[in-house]
Amino acid sequence: MSVPSPRRTEPKLRLETVSYTYDHPAGAVPDFTLREISLALYPGELVAVIGQNGSGKTTLARLCNGLLRPTNGRVLIGGEETQTRSVAELAPRVGYVFQNPDHQLFAPTVAEDVAFGPRNLGLPAAEVERRVQAALTDLAITSLADQHPLLLGYGGRRLVALAGVLALGSPVLILDEPTSGLDQASGDRLFQVLHRRRERGDAAVLISHDFALVAAHASRVIVIAGGRLVAEGEPRRVLTDPALLARAGLAPTGLTRLAHLLEPLGVPADVLSVEEFAEAYERVYRRTRPTSAWEQA
Amino acid sequence: MITAPPVPAGTVEVTGLSYSYPPTHTGGEPVAALNDISFRAEPGQIVGITGTSGAGKSTLCLALNGIVPRRTGGAFRGRVAIGGRDTRQYEIAVMATRVAMVFQQPESNLVGLSVAADVAFGPENLGVSPSEIAARVTWALDRVGMAGYRDAAPARLSGGQQQRVAIAAALAMQPAVLVLDEPTAALDPLGAEEVLGVLGSLAASRETTIILASQDADALAGHADWLIVLDGGQVIASGTPPDVYAGNTLIQLQSRGIAVSAMAELSATLNARVNQSFAFQTVEDAHRDLAAALSQA
Ligand SMILES: Nc1ncnc2c1ncn2[C@@H]1O[C@H](COP(=O)(O)OP(=O)(O)OP(=O)(O)O)[C@@H](O)[C@H]1O
Ligand SMILES: [Mg+2]
Numbered sequence: 001m002s003v004p005s006p007r008r009t010e011p012k013l014r015l016e017t018v019s020y021t022y023d024h025p026a027g028a029v030p031d032f033t034l035r036e037i038s039l040a041l042y043p044g045e046l047v048a049v050i051g052q053n054g055s056g057k058t059t060l061a062r063l064c065n066g067l068l069r070p071t072n073g074r075v076l077i078g079g080e081e082t083q084t085r086s087v088a089e090l091a092p093r094v095g096y097v098f099q100n101p102d103h104q105l106f107a108p109t110v111a112e113d114v115a116f117g118p119r120n121l122g123l124p125a126a127e128v129e130r131r132v133q134a135a136l137t138d139l140a141i142t143s144l145a146d147q148h149p150l151l152l153g154y155g156g157r158r159l160v161a162l163a164g165v166l167a168l169g170s171p172v173l174i175l176d177e178p179t180s181g182l183d184q185a186s187g188d189r190l191f192q193v194l195h196r197r198r199e200r201g202d203a204a205v206l207i208s209h210d211f212a213l214v215a216a217h218a219s220r221v222i223v224i225a226g227g228r229l230v231a232e233g234e235p236r237r238v239l240t241d242p243a244l245l246a247r248a249g250l251a252p253t254g255l256t257r258l259a260h261l262l263e264p265l266g267v268p269a270d271v272l273s274v275e276e277f278a279e280a281y282e283r284v285y286r287r288t289r290p291t292s293a294w295e296q297a
Numbered sequence: 298m299i300t301a302p303p304v305p306a307g308t309v310e311v312t313g314l315s316y317s318y319p320p321t322h323t324g325g326e327p328v329a330a331l332n333d334i335s336f337r338a339e340p341g342q343i344v345g346i347t348g349t350s351g352a353g354k355s356t357l358c359l360a361l362n363g364i365v366p367r368r369t370g371g372a373f374r375g376r377v378a379i380g381g382r383d384t385r386q387y388e389i390a391v392m393a394t395r396v397a398m399v400f401q402q403p404e405s406n407l408v409g410l411s412v413a414a415d416v417a418f419g420p421e422n423l424g425v426s427p428s429e430i431a432a433r434v435t436w437a438l439d440r441v442g443m444a445g446y447r448d449a450a451p452a453r454l455s456g457g458q459q460q461r462v463a464i465a466a467a468l469a470m471q472p473a474v475l476v477l478d479e480p481t482a483a484l485d486p487l488g489a490e491e492v493l494g495v496l497g498s499l500a501a502s503r504e505t506t507i508i509l510a511s512q513d514a515d516a517l518a519g520h521a522d523w524l525i526v527l528d529g530g531q532v533i534a535s536g537t538p539p540d541v542y543a544g545n546t547l548i549q550l551q552s553r554g555i556a557v558s559a560m561a562e563l564s565a566t567l568n569a570r571v572n573q574s575f576a577f578q579t580v581e582d583a584h585r586d587l588a589a590a591l592s593q594a
Contacts, residue, residue: 052485151321154402155350254515
């Protein structure tokens with residue numbers, strides 16, 4: 001991939017030993033939802049966050065864009081602490097796609113809704129229009145432009161919410177389960193846009209339960225369990241390690257389970273996609289059955 | 298006069314169903330959503346509905362208890378009947394004694410002050426006795442891994458936890474027909490397997506009819522007895538998962554951007570590479586067939 005090599009530059013987003021609690025009952029020891037999370041997001045990276053339901057992923061996302069302020073520790077965006085900035089001031093720097101799309105739809109038409117963000121940035125009308133068209137085209141929803149967003153189906157509403165955030169053009173995107181309820185084609189279009197943006201140095205955080213999707217697109221994976229960061233690494237290392245996943249209450253994909261079952265016969269256990277699996281299997285197959293390979297040729 | 302034999306309460310009959318939503322603004326066009334859909338589900342069957350975003354899956358779900366067209370208006374043709382009761386003749390409240398629905402958005406399912414109150418809400422409306430309700434609430438929350446959250450406020454749960462509660466609320470109604478729209482989209486891998494397992498055991502032990510709308514092809518391949526694939530409001534394919542996720546239908550689904558199960562995709566990819574005709578749908582079958590192909594030297 002031609003994405004810029006990370007880590008030589010300043011991180012776009014940094015969390016320094018961040019803890020967070022929703023409750024501060026007087027005198028009580030706070031029950032932390034997130035505990036001492038440190039991470040850095042470098043230009044061009046797409047970092048996936050995986051974890052069980054309730055492990056703290058959405059809480060982490062809300063801390064990244066300033067919707068929540070850390071109880072302890074610091075969140076820095078472009079080197080600056082979110083504590084000192086309002087959510088509106090942060091919006092041009094971090095785009096946030098909510099887990100529930102209806103939390104960000106309110107205008108009477110799809111086009112108006114998508115225009116809301118860039119207009120609020122104070123951009124000239126022509127530039128707003130250009131961004132709206134680009135976002136609608138990228139997600140193949142130009143035909144919905146005049147419809148009422150809340151009357152669309154769930155997948156449609158999610159695409160409109162995504163278009164609105166893409167139109168902001170923020171250099172950091174936080175995507176909380178962006179493909180849930182979307183068909184394959186729509187998800188593919190979203191990741192094409194993300195890939196283009198990463199090539200220009202933008203970075204993204206992707207929260208998802210779809211490990212095949214994470215395997216296909218993430219440059220790094222972070223595993224959260226019980227509010228703690230319990231593992232971090234390349235997708236191949238994290239997603240194909242059933243024991244590591246089990247420690248976080250997660251399970252590997254069917255493809256990974258199959259690869260592990262066939263490992264004794266020579267199929268590598270760390271294949272990440274159907275394509276990789278098929279290639280590896282074919283190699284083993286031709287080795288163990290040289291004659292039939294001949295016959296075929 | 299010949300009287301027809303009684304139809305079991307869990308039989309779902311959809312015959313020649315076409316539906317358009319009313320125009321979104323005055324002077325606008327009606328919005329066509331479903332076009333001549335017919336299918337039948339018998340007690341104890343799990344019928345999967347899949348397709349592109351906006352293909353009509355959610356509309357079809359809403360037609361099964363009469364919300365479409367009773368709440369939505371629009372133009373409705375054809376017949377939808379549950380256990381012989383036509384949705385045009387019976388009020389939504391009456392249909393609700395047979396059909397429980399889990400909507401795509403967990404929050405729209407949750408109304409109460411506590412998790413337990415939310416799960417009790419459905420059976421209360423059905424006039425179930427308090428002691429029976431208490432037993433069902435405990436049972437249903439336990440099935441979805443939320444037993445520890447009885448007294449929690451639904452608004453303060455994570456997205457996946459809310460989804461689990463919404464499913465528990467439908468389970469507690471112990472309906473003859475259970476309609477679920479993307480029930481596993483927000484669930485972590487083990488949570489999704491747990492819920493699909495519960496649905497399977499309800500179908501097997503209580504003869505509950507399950508209608509499962511989902512983009513998760515692996516879940517459908519592993520759990521549905523019959524699949525209906527929608528695109529543009531029409532049925533473009535139907536059959537058992539091994540029939541739908543194979544051969545030309547598989548190619549057609551992929552070309553329309555509809556996800557197919559990973560194991561089916563792997564079978565097809567391998568068949569193009571090695572001289573075999575694999576047709577596995579589950580990891581276990583794949584393991585057996587792929588190992589066997591390597592050992593026949
Ligand atoms: N507004 C809130 N007030 C209090 N507690 C909350 C609130 N939102 C979430 N929580 C709790 O914080 C924990 C983490 O929730 P969070 O939404 O971050 O999880 P998540 O990893 O995003 O889960 P999911 O996969 O289900 O979306 C959960 O135990 C949840 O009940
Ligand atoms: Mg979440």
